[in-house]
Amino acid sequence: MINKLVSEIKKKNAPIVVGLDPMLNYVPKHIQEKAFAQHGETLEGAAEAIWQFNKAIVDATYDLIPAVKPQIAMYEQFGIPGLVSYKKTIDYCKEKGLVVIGDIKRGDIGSTSAAYAVGHLGKVQVGSKSYAGFDEDFATVNPYLGSDGVKPFIDVCKEEKKGIFVLVKTSNPSSGEFQDKEVEGRPLYELVGEMVSKWGEDCMGDDYSYVGCVVGATYPEMGKVLRKLMPKTYILVPGYGAQGGTAKDLKPYFNEDGLGAIVNSSRGIIAAYKQDAYSKFGEENFADASREAVINMKNDINSIF
Amino acid sequence: MINKLVSEIKKKNAPIVVGLDPMLNYVPKHIQEKAFAQHGETLEGAAEAIWQFNKAIVDATYDLIPAVKPQIAMYEQFGIPGLVSYKKTIDYCKEKGLVVIGDIKRGDIGSTSAAYAVGHLGKVQVGSKSYAGFDEDFATVNPYLGSDGVKPFIDVCKEEKKGIFVLVKTSNPSSGEFQDKEVEGRPLYELVGEMVSKWGEDCMGDDYSYVGCVVGATYPEMGKVLRKLMPKTYILVPGYGAQGGTAKDLKPYFNEDGLGAIVNSSRGIIAAYKQDAYSKFGEENFADASREAVINMKNDINSIF
Numbered sequence: 001m002i003n004k005l006v007s008e009i010k011k012k013n014a015p016i017v018v019g020l021d022p023m024l025n026y027v028p029k030h031i032q033e034k035a036f037a038q039h040g041e042t043l044e045g046a047a048e049a050i051w052q053f054n055k056a057i058v059d060a061t062y063d064l065i066p067a068v069k070p071q072i073a074m075y076e077q078f079g080i081p082g083l084v085s086y087k088k089t090i091d092y093c094k095e096k097g098l099v100v101i102g103d104i105k106r107g108d109i110g111s112t113s114a115a116y117a118v119g120h121l122g123k124v125q126v127g128s129k130s131y132a133g134f135d136e137d138f139a140t141v142n143p144y145l146g147s148d149g150v151k152p153f154i155d156v157c158k159e160e161k162k163g164i165f166v167l168v169k170t171s172n173p174s175s176g177e178f179q180d181k182e183v184e185g186r187p188l189y190e191l192v193g194e195m196v197s198k199w200g201e202d203c204m205g206d207d208y209s210y211v212g213c214v215v216g217a218t219y220p221e222m223g224k225v226l227r228k229l230m231p232k233t234y235i236l237v238p239g240y241g242a243q244g245g246t247a248k249d250l251k252p253y254f255n256e257d258g259l260g261a262i263v264n265s266s267r268g269i270i271a272a273y274k275q276d277a278y279s280k281f282g283e284e285n286f287a288d289a290s291r292e293a294v295i296n297m298k299n300d301i302n303s304i305f
Numbered sequence: 306m307i308n309k310l311v312s313e314i315k316k317k318n319a320p321i322v323v324g325l326d327p328m329l330n331y332v333p334k335h336i337q338e339k340a341f342a343q344h345g346e347t348l349e350g351a352a353e354a355i356w357q358f359n360k361a362i363v364d365a366t367y368d369l370i371p372a373v374k375p376q377i378a379m380y381e382q383f384g385i386p387g388l389v390s391y392k393k394t395i396d397y398c399k400e401k402g403l404v405v406i407g408d409i410k411r412g413d414i415g416s417t418s419a420a421y422a423v424g425h426l427g428k429v430q431v432g433s434k435s436y437a438g439f440d441e442d443f444a445t446v447n448p449y450l451g452s453d454g455v456k457p458f459i460d461v462c463k464e465e466k467k468g469i470f471v472l473v474k475t476s477n478p479s480s481g482e483f484q485d486k487e488v489e490g491r492p493l494y495e496l497v498g499e500m501v502s503k504w505g506e507d508c509m510g511d512d513y514s515y516v517g518c519v520v521g522a523t524y525p526e527m528g529k530v531l532r533k534l535m536p537k538t539y540i541l542v543p544g545y546g547a548q549g550g551t552a553k554d555l556k557p558y559f560n561e562d563g564l565g566a567i568v569n570s571s572r573g574i575i576a577a578y579k580q581d582a583y584s585k586f587g588e589e590n591f592a593d594a595s596r597e598a599v600i601n602m603k604n605d606i607n608s609i610f
Contacts, residue, residue: 021417024431032432041432073417077424078431079438080389087385107447108410109477109543112326112378119382126329126383127337127346133384142412144449144472146479167449172414174451178497181488188493192483238414 001137001162002205002212002234005099006259008066014298015259017101017236018061018290019266020089021071022050026271028283031056047081050074053286054089057270058096060287061294067099069236069264090136101236102136105167107149114152121164122156138163140214140236143192147199154199154211163203163210163234166196168226171216171239189215189222190229197230208234208260215253217245217263224252227260235261240297241268247300258305269293306442306467307510307517307539310404311564313371319603320564322406322541323366323595324571325394326376327355331576333588336361352386355379358591359394362575363401365592366599372404374541374569395441406541407441410472412454419457426469427461443468445519445541448497452504459504459516468508468515468539471501473531476521476544494520494527495534502535513539513565520558522550522568529557532565540566545602546573552605563610574598 009015024032024046032049039045058068070093075086093100106116120139123130141153141164153164169179169189179189193213200209209232215223217239227235235253239245240263253261272278272293273286281289314320329337329351337354344350363373375398380391398405411421425444428435446458446469458469474484474494484494498518505514514537520528522544532540540558544550545568558566577583577598578591586594 023416036432041434043429043431043436043438046429046431071413071417071420073411073413073420073424077420077429077438079424079429079436080385080392082424082438083388084385105413105447106378106410108376108378109475109480111328112376115376115378115382119378119384119387124348124351124382124384126348126351127341129346131348131384133348133382133387142410142447142449144447144483145475145477146482146484148477148479149475170414170450172450172453174453175414177451177500178449178493179451181493181496183486183488183493188483188486188488191486195482 001099002208002210005066005234005262006205006208008099009259009262012064012066013302014065015262016065016294016297016301017067017069017262017264018057018065018269018294019069019071019103019264020054020057020270021074021266022053022270023074024049027053028286030284043078043081046078047085051085051088055092056287057290058093060291062096062098064291064294064298065098067101067262068093069101069103071103071266087134090134099138100136101138101140101165102134103140105140105142107142107145109145110148110152113149117153117156121153121162122160138165140165140167142167143195147195150199154203157203157210163212165212165214165236166192168192168196168213169215169219169222171218171243171245175216190225193226193229197233200233204232208232212236214238217249218243220249220252227252227255231255237261237263241265247304250301251304263301265297269297306404307513307515310371310539310567311510311513313404314564314567317369317371318607319370320559320567321370321599321602321606322372322374322567322569323362323370323574323599324374324376324569325359325362325575326379326571327358327575328379329354332358333591335589348383348386351383352390356390356393360397361592362595363398365596367401367403369596369599369603370403372406372567373398374406374408376408376571392439395439404443405441406443406445406470407439408445410445410447412447412450414450415453415457418454422458422461426458426467427465443470445470445472447472448500452500455504459508462508462515468517470517470519470541471497473497473501473518474520474524474527476523476548476550480521495530498531498534502538505538509537513537517541519543522554523548525554525557532557532560536560542566542568546570552609555606556609568606570602574602
């Protein structure tokens with residue numbers, strides 16, 4: 001799957017991923033009203049609204065982008081109906097040929113991580129049959145519990161030719177409280193980065209490992225250090241746009257070959273129609289605004305090479 | 306909710322929690338066969354089997370225990386149908402008067418953590434209405450992203466009178482890889498413990514904070530240090546029994562008042578019928594075996610006081 005991700009990035013000339021993180025207040029009124037007319041103001045109604053919103057954005061952008069990153073929390077907040085929309089979104093994006101990165105940030109002790117890995121990337125055995133529960137292509141993983149919490153994901157990735165992105169340095173303001181603490185002469189995130197690199201050695205695609213990492217766009221100096229530390233590791237970079245990261249901050253995350261990183265934007269794309277720059281589209285044409293925002297993001301990021 | 310947890314622990318004289326972590330191979334054949342007869346060997350069939358298994362164990366033990374801790378990964382591995390059984394389990398346990406600790410180990414950047422918090426402990430707004438998605442009483446939270454990933458949970462807890470347990474030192478063998486690293490002259494888990502204690506100061510129930518923590522039974526020396534560091538913090542202690550923690554290891558986790566900790570056992574209770582010690586019950590009477598295992602665990606733990 002890392003080979004597919006890299007080849008789609010090259011083909012579409014777009015090292016970007018659209019974060020499908022639909023807050024209900026991003027969803028235009030006409031879509032909400034239609035969903036509520038069918039299901040009432042219920043969890044089912046909200047779930048239908050975010051699914052229709054996603055579908056329209058995917059339809060308007062899938063030919064331009066290699067991948068999407070649905071943030072499961074935004075669906076989980078609507079309980080079971082929300083998770084049904086999460087699964088619909090995954091399936092629809094895969095039909096459209098997109099690589100799906102499930103932003104699930106799971107991580108637990110060994111046997112429990114194995115259950116998450118099976119549920120999201122693998123297949124679970126039920127009697128004589130086996131089934132994929134969610135079936136993302138990649139998942140994000142939290143490393144706080146150490147190797148035996150991460151390895152079950154890697155085992156499933158090996159079987160299924162899928163991949164993970166391990167949190168190393170996150171984009172939020174307080175990420176430094178623990179991640180930046182000095183450990184054995186370097187910050188904790190570097191130690192985690194070294195481990196990611198080590199885990200990834202045994203998991204190589206053609207040029208890059210399918211054990212990737214997450215490093216926020218908001219910390220470019222750290223991105224530079226981590227890039228050198230992990231030359232074969234794909235870096236998923238959140239925090240561009242709405243969170244404050246700019247294109248010029250992103251260069252250090254890439255290798256000389258223009259590969260090695262994939263930059264996420266969520267709000268900046270899916271709620272583009274709410275920005276002044278895209279107001280000409282109007283709320284009805286929100287998906288066209290998202291398409292233009294994707295084109296602009298692609299040009300912005302490609303300008304650094 | 307921390308007051309309810311403490312009062313139920315006192316009333317039932319049982320500082321224990323039963324981990325409802327149903328692997329399909331724990332579920333007796335007769336339950337699996339009945340579920341598969343209804344739904345086939347499908348995700349729905351597996352989900353029905355684990356739900357019926359849980360229900361029987363809850364029916365056989367609820368009068369003895371203050372709380373249950375369903376591990377969401379064990380449900381999530383069966384996709385949407387599995388999560389439907391997770392929700393059924395939560396609702397049923399609450400009907401039975403049990404405190405429900407959702408072992409979800411979520412944690413993300415601010416707005417995303419807020420979505421998890423709303424989905425699991427709070428209510429989400431849909432138009433003019435609001436709904437609880439999963440509605441656990443407590444949730445476990447991963448601290449790797451720092452304060453702004455944890456605070457959204459605390460905010461919801463304040464509104465809803467609920468609580469969290471933040472991972473400080475986990476029970477698994479490789480937990481030390483990052484958690485034990487020396488940071489500013491002490492291990493990282495102590496720093497996290499200090500932060501938990503600080504977050505909890507502003508969140509006091511009658512005697513204990515509703516911001517608790519997780520410290521594995523497998524590291525009693527660390528439990529001792531953390532107990533002193535966080536006198537008002539309830540400690541959720543996994544790792545007793547199957548993972549190797551014994552009653553004598555547990556004393557340091559408690560305060561002088563015999564409170565301050567709640568010890569989890571999962572496999573040791575729910576799959577008791579598979580152990581030699583409980584083989585007299587037979588597979589058909591698995592729930593009676595679980596009841597005896599609860600009584601034995603309660604006596605074992607109370608023997609340390």
